[in-house]
Amino acid sequence: MLAQRLEMPQLDIPVQAQPRKQMKTDARPSRALRFRCLAMVLFLIALGVFVTARSAMIISEGYSLVEMKSQAIKMEKENEVLRLEVARLKSPQRIQAIATSQLGMVVPTNVYCAANAQAKDSQPLVAQEKEVGLVNGVVNLLKAAKAEASHKN
Known part of the structure; x- marks a missing residue:
């Protein structure tokens, strides 16, 4: 069932159009x-x-x-190399070899020691030792100096 459409009469009343407020739309943004x-x-x-x-x-x-x-x-590596070079140059064996071969020095046969102040003789003692014993004494002194040098480094 379809509803019927009722027709309403149209009134001719003039409708006044209200003026629209125009918004100010400026395309450029403000400064x-x-x-x-x-x-x-x-x-x-x-x-x-x-x-x-x-x-x-x-x-x-x-x-x-x-x-x-x-x-x-x-530089640390170079410093270590120089320390080894100094130790080699200070070695007692090298010094003894240079002294005997190049400078013509000899190991002394007589060793003079100062006497203790409490000793009866105030004269210095002259010790006559065999050359072998003297060489052993010098070698022992050189070994002691070498050990002392190694402890300093």
Whole structure:
């Protein structure tokens, strides 16, 4: 069942159209807004430059630090080599060999010792030793000096 449509009579009443309020729509943004946007863009650019420059400085300092560490290791190795060279040059055997061969020195046969103040003789004692015993004494002194030198290093 379909409902019937009732027709209403149309009244011809003039409807007055109300005037629309025109909003002021300016296509250009205000100067203050443009200045803010420009300031924000400049700030972001400056921030990017700052971060980039800071990163470059950090990387540069890192490279110089690595280079300094490698130089320090190299100098420590060189220092150790020089210490070994000094120990070799100070060795008593080397000094004795140079003294006897190049300088013409000989091992003394007489050894003079100062007497103790409490001794009856105030004259220095002259000890006559065999050459073998003297050489052994010198060798023992040289060994003691070598041991003392090794303890210092």
